[in-house]
Amino acid sequence: MLPLNRETASINALLPLVLRHGSRELPDMTALNRRLKELYGARIDGSAGKRGEIQLVTLYCENLGDNYTLGGEQVLLSCAGLLNSVIFDPALENGSFKPQDVEIEKRNLEDQIDSLLNEKRQYATMRLKEEMCPNEAYGVCEFGRKEDVKGITPQKLFEAWQSMLKNARTEIFLLGPGESQQVEKLFADSFGSLGRDNVAEATTRVIKEAGEVKTIVERLPVTQAKLVMGLRTGAASPDNTDAMQLAIAILGGTPHSKLFANVREKMSLCYYCMSYFERQKGVVFIDSGIEEQNYEKARAEILHQLDELKAGNFSDDDMRFAKLSLQNSFTQVGDSLDSLGIYYLGQTLSGEIRTPEQAAEAIMSVTREAVISAASGILLDTVYLLAGNKEGE
């Protein structure tokens, strides 16, 4: 969990990709992958992401539970050992990462940055964040910029690796069946030997005010226009964000929500129109795919529905249904390892760890007044429209 900033985003994003190449013992990607295949197709992979203004560098191993193996093998401990060695004892050459590994992954990271353009819904949201937060770390892409990838050398990457191990806040998750003690000890020993007495806590700057509304139009050769709105709220972790989460669910988080019922079902303007709350940064996003000619209509209706929410024009049923929907999501968390991981990552970031049951209870006890009060703090900041090229351009 590293501070997100323009200067280090690329080098941090490159780290998991290069580490994934092997360990001192298995210094070759193919050798490592062969070993993983033998362990019932286990997978070691890594990625970069962001939550608020924190850059997340993740390395993980997925493996079959020991109880499912054909010959009773102990897969978990072997896999934990491989993951541990990839992180702490990677494949090095002359005291640094192998130049060839670094070159390959620099190229891959550049492709990854380029490919952000490919899927337009994600691209539009990323562009909105850039336009909304040009002077905030939140506007920085979790993969960094292509021009920053170019200058990375094996030596610089090696230094970033050492600094990450020593100074970055780290959380370890073990999800699924199996004996945890030995796995815990393995990682505790590795981290314990590093002298981590200077661990930096990455924080997020929350801005509650929005200035004059910015509207950005970008043109690309596309069929469907993407409308994305970015809004600031008065609520962000570590403060209580339950009322805001519920307000955003009533607005556009379910098929019963105001946006779905009006922008889609009543006006037939779109296939999707949803709202999301990023509680780390205290921002809300609303996105939809529309005809460009309906842009003004869709924008006006979305803002109208937001005003309705602020004015308390929603029924007790609307509120109860949104609560039930969130309660259902929380109660399901334990049935999927992916959801468990995402859920508890969010909990560790917000500083206060609640079980999904506790989070559900908190949502169920939010009052109508609290929802209205939370909604009243929501301010439109930036509107981003990705639209097709105009004839003759």
Added chain:
Amino acid sequence: MIDFKEIRSERLNERVLYTRHKSGLDIYIAPKAGYSSQYAIFGTKYGSIDNRFIVDGETLSVPEGIAHYLEHKLFESEDGDAFSRYAQTGASANAYTSFDRTCYLFSSTSKFTESLEILLDFVQHPYFTAKTVEKEQGIIGQEINMYDDSPGWRVMFNLLGALYHTHPVKIDIAGTVDSISHITAELLYKCYNSFYNLGNMVLCVAGDVSPEDVIGVADRILKTAKPQQVEGIFEPEPMTIVKPRVEQQLSVSVPLFNFGFKDEPVTGSESAKKEALTDILLEVICGDASPLYRRLYDSGLINADFSMQYFNGRSFATTMIGGESHDPDAVMKEFLNETARLQKEGLPKSDFEMAKRAVYGRFAASYDSVENVANNIAGCRFMDTGMFDTIDEVAKADYDSASERLMSHFAPDRCAMSVISPIKE
């Protein structure tokens, strides 16, 4: 007392209960201890490929995309939509239309029987009027536009178009803005009455459920109707390809590719065996522990976005390899060279064993998810395979069968390439 047949996998310690309900509906229940949620699917053997059929002696050709349109419209009834009903139980509801099936589903953690009642009830009560059909044009039109801009979606359909001469698998699931403009309430009723017959459908429930609860709701809500015979019409599809290469320009930075080998479609246990052997072979040929993968990766011909799958359903089957590349044709050439080499020199035995374990592990892990379990049962039921057939075929796969499959399946003259490239200025 309900008479359940138990389908067991000792290896996975999983079991599924099956019964044919008195209404004619096949019901599968997979109770899973230690889970908090329930996942239910009510599906019909009717997908985007079923747009020509004979029913009651009448031959019908219906507009492309109608199965998907019907799925959207079924959520509406005279007094509101199914989503509002589900809102009362908190269940998370959805539906999807694929090439060969349409499934309505929900996932819940409380009020399960109430949600199941809603599911079984609304799917049995169509309500289509000129006005409600008209309203959906804009919504689905935007869904179609969204897919038209998606390079990952286009690259696959362009490949299917290069592989299939007549088979409707090459048609977009949602149809086109033009084709859906010809859909009427009357046509929707025709399709509904032809395919939404309990004998053509399945109910699958997985998770924290009691079989008695499921049957109790089924007894209350399911209406026995007279069986309906419907027969799909498919023109003969030759095993040749249409063209070896297709390219489309879209707004992308890195080109995307998908190439595939057309296969003879089969159903039943034969299909499970083909899938198992193909998955193992793909792992040997281009899995991330293979020499080919390493060469492609090191030389920058592929990046981490590289995948392969055996894409099969009722009446179609293709092996697909896809990803991003700055030189897609070189990737395909390398792949063909590698399969030719393996065909000549034989599969390394140790690689076969290693791939078998890896594929086994992947399949076994999928039983952890109630969503996967329920969807898998529905898929198997419509393909006439047993729900543990494929993983059993993986576990017992033998070297000789894999070698035979290697020789017969990867033929260059059955292979086509689809590329999405950046728009040239």
